[in-house]
Structure formats: structure tokens, C-alpha cells
Amino acid sequence: MLEVRFHGRGGQGAVTAAEVLAVxxxxxxxxxxxxxxxxxxxxxxxxxxxxRVDESPIRIRQEVYEPDIVVVLDPGLMKVVNVRQGIKEGGILIINTKDKVPGAWCVDATRIALDTIGKPIVNTAMLGAFSKASGGAVSLESIIKAIKERFPGELGEKNAEAIRKASESCSLIGV
Amino acid sequence: MVKKIEEGSHAVADVVRLLNPGVLAMYPITPSTHIPERLSEFEANGELGGKIIRVESEFSAISAVVGASARGIRAYTATSSQGLALMHEVLFAASGMRLPIVITVANRALSAPLNIFNDWQDSISERDSGWLQFYGEDSQEVVDLMIQAYKIAEDKRVLLPTMVCMDGFFLTHTYDVIDVPEDLKGFVPDYKPEHAFLDPKKPMTQGAWAMQEPYFKLRKELEEAQRSIFPVIKEVHDDFAKVFGRSYGDGLIEVYGEGDNAVVTMGSFSTNLKVLADKLGFQVIRIRCYRPFPDKELAAALKGKESVAVFEKDVSYGTGHGAVYNDVRTVYNGKMVNFIVGLGGLDVPVSALEKMYKQVPEMKDAETRWQI
Known part of the structure; x- marks a missing residue:
């Protein structure tokens, strides 16, 4: 079973990101x-x-304490929250940041969101980064399809563009 | 039937639309809000058969639902916590008038202090209101319970109002893979009451005034009705299983696994207890129908157990225990302990359950321990 934890700030769409990823x-x-x-x-x-994602029905009803993947929507959270808490050995950390954080997958999702959506809303772009960093644990095609269902029309197209760009530009920074 | 992934609340709204209540009177309150929200969307899109009454409080919501049901119309509402507490007075009118109303309770803690998260104190506090109470383990079961609830409530042998309880947030706000029927295959026929009290062609007084003797008799009949309907609940559960292919124990309780020691519980964190049971080898007995209380089934399931631990998210204040423990005690005389967990939405992970369960051997009979 793959367990993912998102860190965001109220209003950034961390819950929406988790839901779209599940869909x-x-x-x-x-x-x-x-x-x-x-x-x-x-x-x-x-x-x-x-x-949570699994091949078989999910039989657990608790928070994720030991994530395989952590996604950080706001780089400022790194200073106030221990985003690495409980992360499994060999786990993946994906951060929206202009900086290069050693050992983490980094992507400037804020810039991508401003360029594509016109607003610094990064939750959807970070799903593109998720697909790349996780080696396609959830496919880019399905993420884009889910986002277009959630946000029909032009908004969905713009978000899909943000997802593609973030997937292309995110990279693992060496330690 | 098609499996899809959606929020528990939305799955409930989907199935309520299919059940086609004529009147829906709802006042939004967290965490039940997404149910009326989605039903209102259906209405706005012309996809809802019934009429939504926009009321100014939960007291009005349940009052409108009582009025509609007394007119012989299938009626629905959803609520939580303070909303259910505000309905308290009218709940007794609904059961006293034998109205087959069904409501979804998205379980939430009661104030004070203010807390919007999940526990069972709201519906547990209405356990003596004369309503039937069912508790679902997951949103799939809640959807299935909604279908069964109307069929049970409206059965001539029953005619009792019914609460279908689902854990707030843990189910209402969680996206899960759920099989929501596309149609009900005639399983729940249209509601055609034999006694619609508010029928101008057949005027009748109901729920008005009764002197001591008739009042006493009617209240006794209400209890007799509760105690007589176990076979109906089982029958509807079994028929549902034949049509929809899903079953939950005998419809009253579900027994999971085997073991000389048992855990008794209800609701969504039963899943975590089952995960722990797989590891530690105890039996999980999940109460699905809490009112009427399935004492015979529980007594049979618990017979000969070395110990019984009741895990619950409520307190019967002043008794030293939770309400479920006190009820189970009436059918089991061996070593029995109680764990109060998850109040105010406190997460109850498998790791915490394991720490608690391992304390059972050192605990005295009737001892209660709290999660923190």
C-alpha cells in the first residue's frame, strides 16, 4: 500500500489534491x-x-503516520512543520520550492501555476510532480483526467497544463 | 452497480435521491453538511423527486419531517451533534407517533468545549428516544443501511423512526471506493401508509393528549414494538444480500475472526480493530443494530469468552463506563473491561488500540481505561 501525506496551508487545496490523487x-x-x-x-x-493507494480494498481508518511520499505545497512550512516526520526509509519528499533541497524532488510549482493558471495555486501542479517523482505510481493521464472532471472547461485545461509542466520540470536534487 | 470513488456524504446523498423521499427538511451542520449540499444540487438540476424545505433550525427540520411523515409521505433529514440535540424533544414525538422517518446522523462530539469532530455522544445520547439506531462501519455499509432503513422503518410490523449513524469526517469527508446502486430494483417500494394521520378525508387524532392509562399503554407498546422487530431487521438484511450481493453478519451483529477473547465495538474504527485482531488473534463483535439492542445474539456470541473488551467513543456520565459497555454487561457476566477512545475526533490508530488491548490481562473486571 502506498501512503501519501500532503502538507499545505489552509486555502491552498491540500485536501483537493489528496482527493484528486485518489480519484x-x-x-x-x-x-x-x-x-x-x-x-x-x-x-x-x-x-x-x-x-492511500493499493491493489486491494483499503482496510485501515487512521491518519497516515509513516508516509511513503510527502508532498509539500508551501516551502515556508519547512520552517514550522517537521514535514519529514515518520517518512519511511527510502521515502520520497516532493517540495514546491525555487531552491534545491538535497535529497528531495524540487519543483517551482508557484512559478508554473502563475504562468499557466495565473494564480499561485499549486495543488494541481504538485500532482504532476508527484506522478514523476513516484515513477508513475499514479499515472499522469489519470491525474489530468481527474482534474478535468473536477474542474471542467478552461480551468481544467489550465490546470492540466500546470500538471504537465510540473511533471517535466521537477527533479531529484542530489545529497 | 458501478463502483466509484466519492466522499461518503455524497454517496449518502446519491442513495437518498434514489430512495426518493417526498419531503427533505435539512439544516446544515458540520460534518453532515455535504449531504444537504449535494441533495440541493440535485434539486437545482431537476434531479430530485421530492421537495426540500429550507428551515431555520434542526428543531424545524425534524418538525417538518414529522409533519410530512404524518401526512403519509416518505421524509428525510440529516444532522449532527448540536443539531441532533436540538431535535431531541421532537424525536420522542416521532417515535410516539410511530412515524417511519429515516435520518442520517453524521456522528460528532457535543459541546462544551466546542468541537466539530467525530465521536458518538450525539446519537448515543438519543438511545432511549424510541428510535432504531444502526451504525455503519464504512460508507458502503451506510449506503446499504439507508436502503434497508426505509424498508425496515416502513414495514407494517415496525413503523418506527430510524437513525443511520456514520462517523463524521472518518466517513463523511473521506473519499472511498463505493458501490452505489444505480437503481433500487424495486427493493424499497413506494411508501403507502395504511394510516396517514393528516388525511382530511379520514381525520384522526395522533400524538395529542393521553391520560395516564392510555399513555402508559402506548409507551409500553413502543417498547414491545422495538423488541419484536429483530426478525424484520434480519429478513430485510438477508433480502438485501440476495438482491445487492452484500451482507453484514446477521444484520444485527457482525462476528469477525475467532478467539477465546473478544472485543465489542461499533462504527468505523471497527476496521482498525479487525486489522489488530488479525495480528493478535481475538474476535471482533461489531454491533450494527444498537437499538433495538440485540441482547440474545450478543449473549450467544460472547458465551464462554475468557474476556470481553468494549471499545467505544462515548461516555454514560456518572456510570464509570460508556453506554455500549453498560448494555453489553447485561448479557455477559465474565471478565469485561471498557476502553473510552476517540472523543472529540482523537485518532484511534491500530498502534494505540494494540497498546490498550495488551492491557486487558492486567485489568480488573469492570475497569475502564481512557485512550490518553
Whole structure:
């Protein structure tokens, strides 16, 4: 079973990202589960969301404590939250950042989102980075299909473009 | 039937649309909100058969639903926590009038302090209201329970209002792979009541005033009705299994695994207890139908067990235990302990359950321990 934890800030769409990833994994023919760690819904406050993907029905009902993959939507969170907490040995860390963080997959998703969507909303772009960094654990095609279903029309097209660009430009920084 | 992935709340709204209640009166409250939200979308798109009444409180919601049901119309509402508490007074009217209303309760903690997260204190606190109560383990079961609930409630042998309880957030706000039927294959026929009280052609008084003796008799009949319907619940469950291919124990309780020691619980974290049972080799007995209380089935399932541990997300304040423990105690005299877990939405992971379960041998009979 693949377990994913998203770190974002209230309003950035971390829960939507987890849900779209689950829908996409289902589109790939797998079982999946997604939920947020809900709190007082304060815009800008650190939030978490989770996705599980498996070949068989998912029999677990708890937060993800030992993720295989961690996705960080806001680089500022690195200073206030231990995003690496519980990450499995050999686990993958994917960060939206202009910087090069050793050992992590990095992508300037904010720039990509501004160029494609026109707003610094990076949740969808980070799913493109997820597909690349995870070696296609959830396919890019299914992610794009899921995002177009969630956001029909022009908005979906722009988000799909952000997903493709983030997938192409994210890279693993050596330690 | 087609499996799809969606939020638990939306799956409930999907199946409520199919069940086609004539009147839906709902007042949104977290975490039940997405149910009325999605049903309102159906209405706006012309996809809802019934009428939604936009009420100004949960008290009005349940009152409107009582009125509709008394007119002989299938009626629905959904609520949580303070919303269910605000309905409290009218819940007793609904059961006293024997109205087959079905509501979805998205279980949530009660104030104070204010907390929007999951536990069972809201519906557990209504366990003596005369309503039937079912608790689903996952959104699939909640969908299936909604279908069974109307068929049970509207059965002539029953005519009792029914709560279908689902854990808030853990189910309502979680995307899961769910098989929502595309049609109900005639499993739940249109509601044709024999006694529609508010029928101008056949005027009848109901729920008005009763002196001591008739009041006493009617309240006794309500309890007799609760105690007489176990076969109907099983029958509807078995018929559902034949038509839709899914079953849950005998419809009243579900027994999982084998072992000399047992855990009794309800709701969504039963799944985590089953995972732990696979590792430690105890038996999980999940109560699916909490009211009426399936005492005979539980007594048979617990007979000869070396120990029984009841895990629950509620407190019967002042008794030293949760309500489920107190009920199970009535059918089991051996060593029995109680764990109060998950209040206010506290996560109950398998690791925490393992730590607690391993304390059972050192615990005294009737001892209660809390998750933290």
C-alpha cells in the first residue's frame, strides 16, 4: 500500500489534491482513499491531507503516520512543520520550492501555476510532480483526467497544463 | 452497480435521491453538511423527486419531517451533534407517533468545549428516544443501511423512526471506493401508509393528549414494538444480500475472526480493530443494530469468552463506563473491561488500540481505561 501525506496551508487545496490523487488512482484501476486532517479552517494555517493507494480494498481508518511520499505545497512550512516526520526509509519528499533541497524532488510549482493558471495555486501542479517523482505510481493521464472532471472547461485545461509542466520540470536534487 | 470513488456524504446523498423521499427538511451542520449540499444540487438540476424545505433550525427540520411523515409521505433529514440535540424533544414525538422517518446522523462530539469532530455522544445520547439506531462501519455499509432503513422503518410490523449513524469526517469527508446502486430494483417500494394521520378525508387524532392509562399503554407498546422487530431487521438484511450481493453478519451483529477473547465495538474504527485482531488473534463483535439492542445474539456470541473488551467513543456520565459497555454487561457476566477512545475526533490508530488491548490481562473486571 502506498501512503501519501500532503502538507499545505489552509486555502491552498491540500485536501483537493489528496482527493484528486485518489480519484486518479481509482482511474488507474486501483483502490484508494483520501481525507483531510480537519481543524479550525483558518486560511494560511498549516494543514495536512492523506491519500492511500493499493491493489486491494483499503482496510485501515487512521491518519497516515509513516508516509511513503510527502508532498509539500508551501516551502515556508519547512520552517514550522517537521514535514519529514515518520517518512519511511527510502521515502520520497516532493517540495514546491525555487531552491534545491538535497535529497528531495524540487519543483517551482508557484512559478508554473502563475504562468499557466495565473494564480499561485499549486495543488494541481504538485500532482504532476508527484506522478514523476513516484515513477508513475499514479499515472499522469489519470491525474489530468481527474482534474478535468473536477474542474471542467478552461480551468481544467489550465490546470492540466500546470500538471504537465510540473511533471517535466521537477527533479531529484542530489545529497 | 458501478463502483466509484466519492466522499461518503455524497454517496449518502446519491442513495437518498434514489430512495426518493417526498419531503427533505435539512439544516446544515458540520460534518453532515455535504449531504444537504449535494441533495440541493440535485434539486437545482431537476434531479430530485421530492421537495426540500429550507428551515431555520434542526428543531424545524425534524418538525417538518414529522409533519410530512404524518401526512403519509416518505421524509428525510440529516444532522449532527448540536443539531441532533436540538431535535431531541421532537424525536420522542416521532417515535410516539410511530412515524417511519429515516435520518442520517453524521456522528460528532457535543459541546462544551466546542468541537466539530467525530465521536458518538450525539446519537448515543438519543438511545432511549424510541428510535432504531444502526451504525455503519464504512460508507458502503451506510449506503446499504439507508436502503434497508426505509424498508425496515416502513414495514407494517415496525413503523418506527430510524437513525443511520456514520462517523463524521472518518466517513463523511473521506473519499472511498463505493458501490452505489444505480437503481433500487424495486427493493424499497413506494411508501403507502395504511394510516396517514393528516388525511382530511379520514381525520384522526395522533400524538395529542393521553391520560395516564392510555399513555402508559402506548409507551409500553413502543417498547414491545422495538423488541419484536429483530426478525424484520434480519429478513430485510438477508433480502438485501440476495438482491445487492452484500451482507453484514446477521444484520444485527457482525462476528469477525475467532478467539477465546473478544472485543465489542461499533462504527468505523471497527476496521482498525479487525486489522489488530488479525495480528493478535481475538474476535471482533461489531454491533450494527444498537437499538433495538440485540441482547440474545450478543449473549450467544460472547458465551464462554475468557474476556470481553468494549471499545467505544462515548461516555454514560456518572456510570464509570460508556453506554455500549453498560448494555453489553447485561448479557455477559465474565471478565469485561471498557476502553473510552476517540472523543472529540482523537485518532484511534491500530498502534494505540494494540497498546490498550495488551492491557486487558492486567485489568480488573469492570475497569475502564481512557485512550490518553
Amino acid at each position: 486518479a488512482a481509482f482511474g488507474d484501476g486501483k483502490y484508494s482513499q483520501a481525507f483531510g486532517k480537519f481543524g479550525p479552517e483558518r486560511r494560511g494555517a498549516p494543514v495536512q491531507s492523506f491519500t
